Amino acid sequence: MVSVIGVYGGLLDKFPAGAWMNRALTLRTGQCHVQRYMKPLLQRIERGELDPTRVITHRLPLDEAERGFELFKNKQDNCEKVALKP
Known part of the structure; x- marks a missing residue:
């Protein structure tokens, strides 16, 4: 289902x-x-x-947002949710 x-x-x-x-x-x-x-x-x-943070699998600096998007989009490295830090 x-x-x-x-x-x-x-x-x-x-x-x-x-x-x-x-x-x-x-x-x-x-x-x-x-x-x-x-x-x-x-x-x-x-x-x-x-604790909603348990779904965060990756924490990246803001300047790596593009990399984080690619990880998520392509489901690489078991990526579920990316949190970006300014």
């Missing part, structure tokens, strides 16, 4: 529907209610109940 959760961003170009169908995947989507959840989630982060 593939799930896509977030804020709708418009049309998707070149969505691989054939590969999705050939693998008999179930595609589920859902709109994220940002206004409902942003404040309580931020409060939990501030209280130390949630």
Whole structure:
């Protein structure tokens, strides 16, 4: 099953529907209610109940932003999230 959760961003170009169908995947989507959840989630982060930094796999200086984008785009070095430091 593939799930896509977030804020709708418009049309998707070149969505691989054939590969999705050939693998008999179930595609589920859902709109994220940002206004409902942003404040309580931020409060939990501030209280130390949630640590969003655990998804950061790479920390780079701002002048290496292009390298960080390439790492993420090409899924190199197990890159999931890049944090840039000014």
